Amino acid sequence: MQRILVQDLPQHVGERVTLMGWLHWRRDLGGIQFVLLRDRSGVVQVVLPGGGKLPLQESSIRVTGTVVESDKAPGGLEVHAEGLEVLSPATAPTPVEIPKEEWRANPETLLEYRYVTLRGEKARAPLQVQAALVRGFRKYLDAAGFTEVYTPKIVQAGAEGGTNLFPVEYFEQRAYLAQSPQLYKQILVGVYERVYEVAPVWRAEEHATSRHLNEYLSLDVEMGFIESHEEVMRLETELIRAMLEEARASAERALRLLGVELPPVPKEIPVLEHQEARRIVKEELGIGVGTDLNDEAERALGAYVRERYGTDWVFVHRYPESVRPFYTHPDPERPGLTRSFDLLFRGLEVTSGGQRIHRYEDLVESLQRHGLDPQAFRGYLEVFKYGMPPHGGFAIGAERLTQKLLGLPNVRYARAFPRDRHRLAP
Amino acid sequence: MQRILVQDLPQHVGERVTLMGWLHWRRDLGGIQFVLLRDRSGVVQVVLPGGGKLPLQESSIRVTGTVVESDKAPGGLEVHAEGLEVLSPATAPTPVEIPKEEWRANPETLLEYRYVTLRGEKARAPLQVQAALVRGFRKYLDAAGFTEVYTPKIVQAGAEGGTNLFPVEYFEQRAYLAQSPQLYKQILVGVYERVYEVAPVWRAEEHATSRHLNEYLSLDVEMGFIESHEEVMRLETELIRAMLEEARASAERALRLLGVELPPVPKEIPVLEHQEARRIVKEELGIGVGTDLNDEAERALGAYVRERYGTDWVFVHRYPESVRPFYTHPDPERPGLTRSFDLLFRGLEVTSGGQRIHRYEDLVESLQRHGLDPQAFRGYLEVFKYGMPPHGGFAIGAERLTQKLLGLPNVRYARAFPRDRHRLAP
Numbered sequence: 001m002q003r004i005l006v007q008d009l010p011q012h013v014g015e016r017v018t019l020m021g022w023l024h025w026r027r028d029l030g031g032i033q034f035v036l037l038r039d040r041s042g043v044v045q046v047v048l049p050g051g052g053k054l055p056l057q058e059s060s061i062r063v064t065g066t067v068v069e070s071d072k073a074p075g076g077l078e079v080h081a082e083g084l085e086v087l088s089p090a091t092a093p094t095p096v097e098i099p100k101e102e103w104r105a106n107p108e109t110l111l112e113y114r115y116v117t118l119r120g121e122k123a124r125a126p127l128q129v130q131a132a133l134v135r136g137f138r139k140y141l142d143a144a145g146f147t148e149v150y151t152p153k154i155v156q157a158g159a160e161g162g163t164n165l166f167p168v169e170y171f172e173q174r175a176y177l178a179q180s181p182q183l184y185k186q187i188l189v190g191v192y193e194r195v196y197e198v199a200p201v202w203r204a205e206e207h208a209t210s211r212h213l214n215e216y217l218s219l220d221v222e223m224g225f226i227e228s229h230e231e232v233m234r235l236e237t238e239l240i241r242a243m244l245e246e247a248r249a250s251a252e253r254a255l256r257l258l259g260v261e262l263p264p265v266p267k268e269i270p271v272l273e274h275q276e277a278r279r280i281v282k283e284e285l286g287i288g289v290g291t292d293l294n295d296e297a298e299r300a301l302g303a304y305v306r307e308r309y310g311t312d313w314v315f316v317h318r319y320p321e322s323v324r325p326f327y328t329h330p331d332p333e334r335p336g337l338t339r340s341f342d343l344l345f346r347g348l349e350v351t352s353g354g355q356r357i358h359r360y361e362d363l364v365e366s367l368q369r370h371g372l373d374p375q376a377f378r379g380y381l382e383v384f385k386y387g388m389p390p391h392g393g394f395a396i397g398a399e400r401l402t403q404k405l406l407g408l409p410n411v412r413y414a415r416a417f418p419r420d421r422h423r424l425a426p
Numbered sequence: 427m428q429r430i431l432v433q434d435l436p437q438h439v440g441e442r443v444t445l446m447g448w449l450h451w452r453r454d455l456g457g458i459q460f461v462l463l464r465d466r467s468g469v470v471q472v473v474l475p476g477g478g479k480l481p482l483q484e485s486s487i488r489v490t491g492t493v494v495e496s497d498k499a500p501g502g503l504e505v506h507a508e509g510l511e512v513l514s515p516a517t518a519p520t521p522v523e524i525p526k527e528e529w530r531a532n533p534e535t536l537l538e539y540r541y542v543t544l545r546g547e548k549a550r551a552p553l554q555v556q557a558a559l560v561r562g563f564r565k566y567l568d569a570a571g572f573t574e575v576y577t578p579k580i581v582q583a584g585a586e587g588g589t590n591l592f593p594v595e596y597f598e599q600r601a602y603l604a605q606s607p608q609l610y611k612q613i614l615v616g617v618y619e620r621v622y623e624v625a626p627v628w629r630a631e632e633h634a635t636s637r638h639l640n641e642y643l644s645l646d647v648e649m650g651f652i653e654s655h656e657e658v659m660r661l662e663t664e665l666i667r668a669m670l671e672e673a674r675a676s677a678e679r680a681l682r683l684l685g686v687e688l689p690p691v692p693k694e695i696p697v698l699e700h701q702e703a704r705r706i707v708k709e710e711l712g713i714g715v716g717t718d719l720n721d722e723a724e725r726a727l728g729a730y731v732r733e734r735y736g737t738d739w740v741f742v743h744r745y746p747e748s749v750r751p752f753y754t755h756p757d758p759e760r761p762g763l764t765r766s767f768d769l770l771f772r773g774l775e776v777t778s779g780g781q782r783i784h785r786y787e788d789l790v791e792s793l794q795r796h797g798l799d800p801q802a803f804r805g806y807l808e809v810f811k812y813g814m815p816p817h818g819g820f821a822i823g824a825e826r827l828t829q830k831l832l833g834l835p836n837v838r839y840a841r842a843f844p845r846d847r848h849r850l851a852p
Contacts, residue, residue, distance in 0.1 A: 003651070005571075020651045022616075022813055040571065040619040060651075060815035087651070088784055090813040115613045115809040124617050131574040138564075145431075145466065148557040150643050150824075152843045153579075153626050154592070154603075156850050166580070167595045168603065171630070175850055177580075177594065184843060187541045187852070190448075191550050193466040199625065200579050204597070217576050225429070225446045225486075225513070358514050379852045383541040387448055387516040389486035398576075417578045417610060424582050424601055426613070426805045 001064060007041035007253070009067050009077050018064045019044070019079065020087065022119065025099045026054045035084070036074075036099070037063060042253065043121065045070075045078040052083065056090040058098065058116070107410050114417055115426045125254035126414050129247050130402045132254075134198055136246025137219050137396075140239050146221070147192040150199065151184035153177060157376050164204045166214075177202040180395065182327065183380045185222040186356060189391045190383055193224040198398075208421040210410045211348070213399055215419040221353075222393030229329070229339040229355040232392040233271070233315055236343060236351065240313075241265040244405075260406050263312045269343070270305060271315040277301055292323040302347020317341035317354075326370040327363065329355035329392070339392070350401045353394025360384040427490060433467035433679070435493050435503050444490045445470070445505065446513070448545065451525045452480045461510070462500075462525070463489060468679065469547065471496075471504040478509065482516040484524065484542070533836050540843055541852045551680035552840050555673050556828045558680075560624055562672025563645050563822075566665050572647070573618040576625065577610035579603060583802050590630045592640075603628040606821065608753065609806045611648040612782060615817045616809055619650040624824075634847040636836045637774070639825055641845040647779075648819030655755070655765040655781040658818040659697070659741055662769060662777065666739075667691040670831075686832050689738045695769070696731060697741040703727055718749040728773020743767035743780075752796040753789065755781035755818070765818070776827045779820025786810040 001018040009017070021039035033048040046063050055061065065081030095113045096105070101122045110117045118124055138148065154168055155178045165176040181197050188195045201218040221239070226232060244262045247255065255262065272280070274293075281287050281297045285304060289297045293316070305314040318337045321330060331337040340354030357363045363384055367374045374381060399414035412418040417426055427444040435443070447465030459474040472489050481487065491507030521539045522531065527548045536543045544550055564574065580594055581604045591602040607623050614621045627644040647665070652658060670688045673681065681688065698706070700719075707713050707723045711730060715723045719742070731740040744763045747756060757763040766780030783789045789810055793800045800807060825840035838844040843852055 020815070040573075056813075059813040061813075088813050088815050090811060091786060092811045094812060115805070116616070116812050118614075118617045119812075127575065128573060128618075134574065135564075135568065138561075142561065147466075147554060148560065149553065149842055150626065152641060152845055154628070154641055154845055154850065169593045170845075170850060171632075171847060173850055188544075188842065190542070191544045192554075200576065202580070206597075215578060215580055360517060379541070382852075385516060385518045386520060386542050386545075387482075387485040387487075387514050389446070389514050416575055416614065419578055419580055419596075421597060424580065424596060424599055426808075 003062075005041040006037070006039050006044045009044060009075075009079075012067045013069055013077065014067065016064065016066050017079070018062060019046075020060070020062045023055060023057050023059045023061050023090075026057060028054055035061075037061065037079075038119075038121070042075070044075060045073040046084070047078055047080050048084055049082070054084070055086045056093060058090040058094055058119070060087040060089075061085060062087055107412060111412055111418065111423065112426075118416065122257055123413070125251075125257045126402055126406050126408060127416060128254040129251045129258075129406060130398055130414060132247040132249075132251040133243045133402065133405075134217075134219065134398060135250070136243035137239065138196070138198065139246060140242035141194075141196045141221065144194070144235070146194040146196045146223075147188075149181075149185065149188050149192070149195045149197050151178070151181040151188070151197060153199070156379070166202050166204045179203055180218065181220050182325075182395075183377075185220055185393065186327070186388070186391065187380075187383050189222050189224040189393075190386065190388055193389075194222070196221045206421060210412075211400060211403070213411055213415060213418055213420065216400075216415065217398035219396040219398055220393065221395070222391060224389040224391040226355065226390055226392050229317065229341055229353070229392050232353055232355065232394060233269075233317070233341055233343075236353065236394055237265065237267075237269050240343075247405075258406055262405060265313060266309075266311050269313045269315050270309045270311065271317060271341075272301075272305075274316050274319045274337070277316045280304060291320060298344055298349060299347035302344055305344075306346075312346045314344050315341050316344060321369075324354070326366045326372055327356045328366075329357050330366075341394075343394075345401070345404050348400065348404050350404060351394050351396045353392065355390065355392035358384065358388040358390050429488075431467040432463070432465050432470045435470060435501075435505075438493045439495060439503065440493065442490065442492050443505070444488060445472075446486070446488045449481060449483050449485045449487050449516075452483060454480055461487075463487065463505075464545075464547070468501070470501060471499045472510070473504055473506050474510055475508070480510070481512045482519060484516040484520055484545070486513040486515075487511060488513055533838060537838060537844065537849065538852075544842065548683055549839070551677075551683045552828055552832050552834060553842060554680040555677045555684075555832060556824055556840060558673040558675075558677040559669045559828065559831075560643075560645065560824060561676070562669035563665065564622070564624065565672060566668035567620075567622045567647065570620070570661070572620040572622045572649075573614075575607075575611065575614050575618070575621045575623050577604070577607040577614070577623060579625070582805070592628050592630045605629055606644065607646050608751075608821075609803075611646055611819065612753070612814070612817065613806075613809050615648050615650040615819075616812065616814055619815075620648070622647045632847060636838075637826060637829070639837055639841060639844055639846065642826075642841065643824035645822040645824055646819065647821070648817060650815040650817040652781065652816055652818050655743065655767055655779070655818050658779055658781065658820060659695075659743070659767055659769075662779065662820055663691065663693075663695050666769075673831075684832055688831060691739060692735075692737050695739045695741055696735045696737065697743060697767075698727075698731075700742050700745045700763070703742045706730060717746060724770055724775060725773035728770055731770075732772075738772045740770050741767050742770060747795075750780070752792045752798055753782045754792075755783050756792075767820075769820075771827070771830050774826065774830050776830060777820050777822045779818065781816065781818035784810065784814040784816050 024038035343351035402414035450464035769777035
């Protein structure tokens with residue numbers, strides 16, 4: 001008999017069906033047995049005649065039986081099965097109780113056994129939402145004339161000037177893992193005008209916090225023939241809205257399980273100049289800030305924007321040159337400032353972007369101003385001799401956005417198998 | 427005035443429009459000037475009154491003028507413009523002539539200057555087709571209940587047993603770049619049942635041929651609750667057909683430029699047992715073969731299948747255990763053989779797949795039989811204690827498939843910035 005999914009049971013009430021999945025939970029009352037069967041779409045209670053020995057939890061099983069409405073069953077439906085077939089037995093008890101979903105348990109334990117703790121309904125849900133967000137990202141950009149690109153991850157130098165890189169032994173040469181596709185996506189604007197990439201990036205940052213990963217998924221966008229960075233911010237506003245819509249539509253069950261309602265994205269996200277944001281944080285909120293906004297300042301600003309504008313989103317733009325990378329386009333009308341922006345969501349930076357320098361001489365000058373050696377960027381610089389149009393873009397950290405949207409206590413839960421300072425396995 | 431794309435010109439005949447793009451080619455006759463403007467969608471001839479100095483080729487430009495039908499213009503349309511605005515000038519002549527599309531030129535030269543040679547209409551087309559193939563891949567699998575996953579690329583050991591790995595310095599630890607997401611996609615079958623990934627993989631293979639890359643894009647699929655590898659082959663047949671359909675629909679112009687008509691995928695791709703394929707190559711085609719089919723044998727087999735079955739596609743399955751990785755499921759009815767397959771297209775392997783071992787003891791035994799130390803695979807082995815269902819999958823090399831479908835002379839042209847034995851830049 002053709003297998004059906006748990007999510008399709010409501011269309012089969014009174015019929016005989018076959019289900020396959022994992023034995024999520026079991027209770028043996030002798031004359032009658034209850035098990036929960038979990039498949040990729042959900043969990044359902046199965047009632048068995050009893051007598052047989054139930055396999056261990058997490059065994060792969062198949063059951064055939066009749067779909068029956070039941071007030072007592074979770075979800076209002078259960079399956080009365082004749083028996084249970086073990087497709088592949090679990091041979092050991094799981095290291096943690098999967099149905100308990102110990103979200104607030106020690107992350108170290110949950111991550112050590114990630115290969116099996118991820119099976120929990122709530123544990124697996126964030127990655128389903130993330131996949132939907134990424135699908136929304138691609139869908140929107142495909143429709144807007146962007147080309148998906150796949151840039152090299154083994155590179156000769158870092159995009160930001162050579163710090164925080166993981167070294168790779170590339171045959172006889174010394175190479176590094178790319179910390180960003182920045183330089184390549186710019187080159188590809190010269191080819192396809194509008195490009196995006198969804199790919200891992202690496203940062204060899206030593207600190208281990210609940211919001212940092214050493215390997216993460218970067219959603220990169222770059223577009224040519226723009227007037228200024230504000231055009232890029234408008235595109236990002238539409239893009240983020242489309243991503244959240246896709247998640248609402250196609251990860252509805254995962255969101256429900258997590259008890260999350262995704263926030264609306266306003267037609268126009270409020271925009272604050274960096275100087276004004278600093279002033280607000282310092283003078284109105286009484287929090288000390290340096291040249292850039294620190295984490296505490298960003299959080300306070302998020303709360304302020306929520307209060308003042310009634311939204312979780314805010315763009316901060318026109319950052320000073322000193323806190324932005326060398327390729328950032330200066331603001332021609334505001335010496336010392338740049339055409340750059342961050343997008344904050346609930347007080348956390350989820351995106352960094354801006355217009356880029358597109359003239360060769362300006363780039364060489366900027367490298368020098370940033371204390372970098374133009375020789376080290378020779379390959380990158382070359383393309384700017386060939387009519388690079390005004391362009392700009394941004395990058396979204398997928399895990400950080402997922403974490404913040406879903407209110408996860410740790411960014412590691414937004415990645416299948418996170419890599420951090422001490423974690424290389426599983 | 428709002429910019430339009432070259433591809434939309436036919437809807438604006440007789441109207442005044444603005445175009446932006448690159449100066450693809452120029453000819454100055456004094457009183458009149460002809461330039462070709464190239465944007466992401468195509469190339470059009472622009473006629474200028476003359477007198478002004480034309481910028482260098484590849485400068486970014488903007489023109490405004492009237493769309494006029496013209497028999498002499500390529501494409502049947504040209505734009506009569508008042509003048510030409512330089513958005514960003516090229517400051518040097520390009521190292522090769524972009525409009526010449528020197529496909530058969532020395533690949534070393536083309537790849538050395540890839541950042542600008544990729545701008546050629548034919549040079550950029552393969553990556554547009556590839557993006558469409560990948561879009562088709564995701565679309566089909568999303569609709570079939572698969573979850574997209576993002577697995578770690580920095581790993582402790584190789585999926586195939588530790589050869590051909592690039593070492594990474596991961597803080598104080600020795601790590602490697604993943605040569606395949608194999609082990610992780612299997613673990614994730616235990617979570618989401620059906621998963622796919624589109625991500626780079628790395629092979630530190632020393633040889634440099636026209637069909638090998640040291641960094642390439644792997645399209646990985648893995649599915650649980652299968653009966654045998656033949657179910658996986660059926661899914662792949664449908665999937666490949668959907669990928670080619672997407673490319674035909676959304677990369678139509680790129681395919682036309684390359685003069686390529688994508689081949690049909692038959693409802694059922696012919697299937698040959700490995701032993702039978704070996705026999706055919708040896709006895710009917712008179713080519714010497716070892717235990718496995720070598721490149722020459724595969725090419726001959728491709729031609730044979732074309733002749734005999736009228737298709738470019740053939741599955742070869744049930745390979746001997748000795749030529750497949752340790753995780754391959756043995757064929758229970760055929761000792762020494764496995765439930766594995768390759769998909770050949772025009773005599774080239776574009777996919778390798780099969781059913782995987784899903785029981786802990788079988789895996790430990792297979793590792794030992796393959797001369798591998800189960801201790802080194804401890805993290806991977808653990809999950810097989812928890813009811814891994816029968817499962818299988820495959821991986822498609824995106825560049826190799828693109829190369830072969832488009833008849834490219836070198837697989838490097840199917841990657842934006844290829845990495846090979848000696849190439850780390852651009």
